[in-house]
Every structure is written in C-alpha cells, then in structure tokens.
Amino acid sequence: MSGLRTAIDRRRFLSTAGRGMLAGLASAAIPRALAAAGEERPPNIVVVFTDDQGYQDLGCFGSPLIKTPNLDRMAAEGVRFTDFYVAQPVCGASRAALLTGCYPNRIGLLGAPNHRATHGIADGEMTLAEVAKQRGYATAMFGKWHLGHRPQFLPTRHGFDEYFGLPYSNDMWPFHPTAGKHYPPLPLIEGEKVVATNPDQTKLTTWYTERAVKFIEKSKDKPFLLYVAHNMPHVPLFVSDKHKGKSPRGLYGDVIMEIDWCVGQILATLRKHGLDDNTLVIYTSDNGPWLSYGDHGGCALPLREGKGTTWDGGVREPTVMRWPGKIPAGSVCREPAMTIDILPTVARLVGAKLPDHPIDGKDIWPLMSGQEGAKSPHEALFFYWGRHLQAVRSGKWKLHFPHTYRTMAGRPGGKGGKPAPYSRGKTELALYDLEADVGEKTNVLAKHPDVVTRLQALAKKCRDELGDSATKQRGKGCRPAGRLAT
Numbered sequence: 001m002s003g004l005r006t007a008i009d010r011r012r013f014l015s016t017a018g019r020g021m022l023a024g025l026a027s028a029a030i031p032r033a034l035a036a037a038g039e040e041r042p043p044n045i046v047v048v049f050t051d052d053q054g055y056q057d058l059g060c061f062g063s064p065l066i067k068t069p070n071l072d073r074m075a076a077e078g079v080r081f082t083d084f085y086v087a088q089p090v091c092g093a094s095r096a097a098l099l100t101g102c103y104p105n106r107i108g109l110l111g112a113p114n115h116r117a118t119h120g121i122a123d124g125e126m127t128l129a130e131v132a133k134q135r136g137y138a139t140a141m142f143g144k145w146h147l148g149h150r151p152q153f154l155p156t157r158h159g160f161d162e163y164f165g166l167p168y169s170n171d172m173w174p175f176h177p178t179a180g181k182h183y184p185p186l187p188l189i190e191g192e193k194v195v196a197t198n199p200d201q202t203k204l205t206t207w208y209t210e211r212a213v214k215f216i217e218k219s220k221d222k223p224f225l226l227y228v229a230h231n232m233p234h235v236p237l238f239v240s241d242k243h244k245g246k247s248p249r250g251l252y253g254d255v256i257m258e259i260d261w262c263v264g265q266i267l268a269t270l271r272k273h274g275l276d277d278n279t280l281v282i283y284t285s286d287n288g289p290w291l292s293y294g295d296h297g298g299c300a301l302p303l304r305e306g307k308g309t310t311w312d313g314g315v316r317e318p319t320v321m322r323w324p325g326k327i328p329a330g331s332v333c334r335e336p337a338m339t340i341d342i343l344p345t346v347a348r349l350v351g352a353k354l355p356d357h358p359i360d361g362k363d364i365w366p367l368m369s370g371q372e373g374a375k376s377p378h379e380a381l382f383f384y385w386g387r388h389l390q391a392v393r394s395g396k397w398k399l400h401f402p403h404t405y406r407t408m409a410g411r412p413g414g415k416g417g418k419p420a421p422y423s424r425g426k427t428e429l430a431l432y433d434l435e436a437d438v439g440e441k442t443n444v445l446a447k448h449p450d451v452v453t454r455l456q457a458l459a460k461k462c463r464d465e466l467g468d469s470a471t472k473q474r475g476k477g478c479r480p481a482g483r484l485a486t
Contacts, residue, residue, distance in 0.1 A: 108478065309385070
C-alpha cells in the first residue's frame with residue numbers, strides 16, 4: 001500500500017491529463033488491494049452543505065415555524081453541534097475552507113468570485129475528494145461549487161468523478177433584482193460542459209437529490225464520497241410544486257422543507273441498500289442568513305447579526321452528524337469546531353494521508369463520537385472578513401477587534417425577493433462570554449484583562465501566519481490561488 005500511496009501523492013504534481021489517468025488507476029487498484037489484505041471497508045462520507053441558512057432554521061435548532069423531520073431525526077440519531085463555525089461568512093471563501101481544511105486566507109480564495117474571475121483553487125491544494133481518492137473512493141459533487149468556474153478549477157479537475165450544478169451563486173444571473181445588468185446567463189454544468197443557461201431553479205433541489213440518490217445506488221458496492229451543495233436558501237428562492245405553499249414561514253420555509261426532503265431521500269437510500277451503519281452523514285451551511293432580504297432570508301436567533309459579519313449569526317451554523325453505532329444517538333456537542341476540521345477528520349476515518357503542506361483543520365472525531373472529556377482541539381478559531389482579522393474565539397471567550405460591519409438592527413428587511421439597505425455598525429475592542437451571552441450583547445472587556453491579553457497574543461500569531469489588512473501584514477504561511485492558464 002505504501003508504494004501505491006506514494007504514486008497517489010505524486011498525482012498532485014502532474015499535468016491535468018496525467019493526474020486523471022493516475023487517479024483512475026488508483027481507484028481501480030485500491031479496492032483490489034483492500035480485498036486482498038482482508039481490510040474492513042472504510043466508511044462512506046456524505047456532506048450536505050446549504051447556502052445562507054440561519055442558525056435557527058431547523059426544528060432541532062428551535063425553529064417555531066419550519067418543520068424539518070428528517071434533519072430532526074438525524075439529530076436524534078446522531079450528534080447536534082451547537083458551536084460549529086464556518087471560516088468566513090461568505091459563499092466562496094466558506095466552501096474553500098470546507099473542501100481544503102484551510103482558512104481561505106491561507107489559500108488565497110476569498111469572497112464570492114463571479115463570472116469575471118480568473119482565479120480559483122490551485123492545483124497544489126488537496127480537496128476532500130482527493131483525500132478520499134487515496135482510498136479508491138467513488139466521488140461526486142452536485143450543486144454549487146464556487147471555487148472557480150473555468151475548466152481548470154472545476155470539481156472534475158480536483159478529485160470528483162462527477163459534477164452537476166452551478167459554478168457560482170444562483171443570483172449571479174440577468175434576473176438579479178438590483179444588479180442583473182452585470183451578469184450573463186447563468187450556466188448549469190455537467191462534468192465540464194455547459195448543458196443549459198438560466199435553468200429552471202424550481203428544479204435545482206430535486207435535480208441534485210435525484211443525482212445524489214442515483215450516485216449512491218450505483219456506488220453502493222464500494223466506498224463513496226458524496227458532496228451535495230444546495231444553492232438554496234440563497235436568494236433568489238425557488239421551490240418545486242411538491243413543497244410550494246407548505247410552510248407557515250412562507251417561501252423560505254418551503255425551501256428549507258424541500259432541503260429536508262432531500263436529506264430524507266438520501267437517508268432512505270442508504271437504509272435501502274444496507275449502508276446506514278457504514279456511512280457518516282454531515283449537514284451544515286456555508287454562512288448565516290442574508291438578513292437584508294427579510295422574508296426571503298433566514299433567522300439566526302439567538303445569535304447576533306447574519307451573513308457578511310463575523311458576529312456569531314454570520315459564522316455559527318446549524319450542524320448535525322449521523323453515523324449509527326459510531327456517533328451516540330441524541331448527543332450534543334458544545335465544543336467549538338469548524339468546517340476546516342472535516343477534511344482531517346475524514347482523512348483519519350478513511351485511512352488517508354493529509355496533504356504535505358500546512359492545513360488549519362484538526363481531527364474532531366473525539367467530539368463527533370462523544371468520547372468522554374473530549375475538548376476542542378483548537379486553542380483558538382479565527383474569523384476574517386476578507387483579509388481583515390475581526391474576531392478570535394478560544395473556549396467560551398470571543399474577542400472582537402475594532403471593525404465596522406453591516407447591520408439590519410432596528411430596520412425592516414426586504415420583501416418578496418428584493419433587499420432592503422443595510423446601515424453600518426461599529427464595534428471597538430470587545431470581549432464576550434458566549435456561555436453566558438450567546439447573543440454577544442454584553443462587553444465584559446474590563447472585567448477580564450488577562451483573557452484579552454491571551455486572545456490578543458493568539459491573534460498576533462495568526463496575523464504572522466495568515467496576515468491582516470488592519471495591521472497591513474502579509475502572512476508568511478499564505479499560498480496563492482490558482483490562476484487562469486494563458
């Protein structure tokens with residue numbers, strides 16, 4: 001196996017064509033090697049990632065109006081993470097962190113790149129799919145990619161056997177309520193080919209679900225990794241007729257109910273084919289709700305603010321994980337963790353090597369599996385907006401550095417799919433005890449100078465490594481994004 005893994009490691013430095021050929025050989029060879037060695041089949045991995053979903057937008061996270069029976073059952077049969085974060089409160093950067101185990105600043109993937117972008121994920125980065133490929137997994141990605149829309153950046157060039165979905169956000173099209181003139185037709189891609197433009201978005205969630213079910217069915221006899229990245233509930237909101245008008249929360253609630261239906265279809269397919277006990281299913285979102293859209297946006301209560309801010313409403317996400325027999329049913333984890341931790345945890349579970357460059361995620365299997373006394377493996381988690389380090393969390397403490405932010409506080413949100421304007425908020429240096437004050441309302445800076453000093457020291461180390469525009473620092477550990485080949 002060591003020779004084969006060495007060959008797989010070399011794949012990342014070959015040409016695109018060579019990488020694809022070697023990946024195919026590895027996929028064929030590893031299952032035979034496992035069988036010959038009598039090794040136990042590694043677990044299947046399913047990641048469901050939504051877009052702009054609020055912390056409270058699941059029944060198991062307290063939604064009073066939105067019914068999510070399948071996700072509630074996932075939580076009842078698995079673990080609910082109450083303090084699970086994304087690395088940045090914006091689409092592209094958040095997805096980059098999930099798929100590489102790195103803070104977006106480390107790999108140069110920030111913001112939400114549109115159709116004009118000439119950058120994307122670098123060839124040298126290792127994705128979650130490429131981790132799984134070391135062990136011969138079948139891999140598929142259905143939904144929103146947002147790590148570069150040019151062919152060299154697409155999922156099929158970065159470890160995924162199959163891809164079907166939108167390359168960036170679903171509002172980056174000519175029908176945007178405020179910026180439509182800036183966008184060309186929205187492409188729907190299969191593999192690396194545009195198969196439609198301005199697709200019927202009422203069908204997107206159904207299409208992704210059908211593809212997911214079909215992939216599980218055809219891959220059931222070998223290990224697989226499935227990544228379903230829904231475009232919803234990012235605006236513009238669309239839902240199929242089968243869920244339209246079903247929720248007292250209106251169209252937004254209908255959309256969440258349809259996503260819940262998708263999860264139910266995936267779980268039913270796993271159960272049908274006897275894969276339940278050997279499949280880890282992870283559900284979370286890319287950032288908090290888009291509050292300026294009002295009735296077309298989600299709810300982050302009891303957290304503060306939403307998408308586009310580093311207050312917890314922008315970066316703390318409703319997260320549930322399920323693996324019968326491995327994750328204790330009905331458990332709750334209150335330790336801080338982040339999407340960057342998924343890649344190293346999956347690598348541990350499937351028996352794969354981590355990349356040979358630095359990553360920021362940690363193995364959180366002890367938290368997921370409910371091991372007694374398990375604590376967050378992070379000394380601290382760091383929250384950037386773009387290149388600006390705005391906050392750091394360590395244990396129950398969260399320190400905000402001085403910054404401005406957008407807010408809807410005291411203002412009504414938009415209606416019917418049209419946004420209302422934000423106002424500008426400002427915070428000075430502020431410390432919050434998130435155990436006593438989950439809404440980040442009471443600044444306790446003056447009472448805990450020792451905590452402030454410790455968190456400032458941690459932030460200084462982070463700035464040295466990843467940089468900070470506020471202090472005009474360039475991080476020594478940053479790697480460039482991929483650039484369009486000329």
